[in-house]
Amino acid sequence: MWLNQLFGVSPFGTLAHGKSDAKATQPIHFDRQIVYPKPDGKLTFDRASSVYLSGTNHEEDQPVHLRLADPEIPIKYNLPVYGEPARLYCPAGVYEVVYADEDKKTDPRFVINAQNCVHCKTCDIKDPAQNITWVPPEGGGGPNYQDM
Numbered sequence: 838m839w840l841n842q843l844f845g846v847s848p849f850g851t852l853a854h855g856k857s858d859a860k861a862t863q864p865i866h867f868d869r870q871i872v873y874p875k876p877d878g879k880l881t882f883d884r885a886s887s888v889y890l891s892g893t894n895h896e897e898d899q900p901v902h903l904r905l906a907d908p909e910i911p912i913k914y915n916l917p918v919y920g921e922p923a924r925l926y927c928p929a930g931v932y933e934v935v936y937a938d939e940d941k942k943t944d945p946r947f948v949i950n951a952q953n954c955v956h957c958k959t960c961d962i963k964d965p966a967q968n969i970t971w972v973p974p975e976g977g978g979g980p981n982y983q984d985m
């Protein structure tokens with residue numbers, strides 16, 4: 838990084854990616870699901886306690902700061918093709934797919950819990966349909982890491 842910064846070129850080269858992170862999202866393969874060990878509460882933590890530690894807070898009733906260009910895409914396109922990846926990659930569990938009948942997986946609905954957003958912008962970058970836009974929330978809300 839410093840060689841690039843100072844001289845505009847690095848003898849080590851750079852890692853070529855070739856396509857955007859959104860285009861690199863792969864269709865879901867149910868046989869390749871990663872199973873992580875349960876958090877131990879010492880070195881690894883579940884999402885809810887991690888969001889709690891981030892001190893995230895947004896004023897109630899503010900305009901939603903996670904905008905969908907097309908609200909149909911998460912369920913009609915992203916869910917069948919990608920398993921709706923926003924519910925998987927979002928570190929704060931902001932996105933959920935909820936079903937009228939959880940066992941039969943009927944009538945899916947896309948839910949956005951914007952108050953938990955820790956402003957990492959992954960959804961804006963990674964959504965395969967480029968359907969999500971993160972905008973700064975009103976009132977300076979968001980994570981507030983007290984001890985950093």
Ligand code: SF4
Pocket residue numbers: 903926927928929930931932953954955956957958959960961971
């Ligand atoms: S910006 Fe990050 S934390 Fe917020 S909704 Fe998107 S992925 Fe989740």
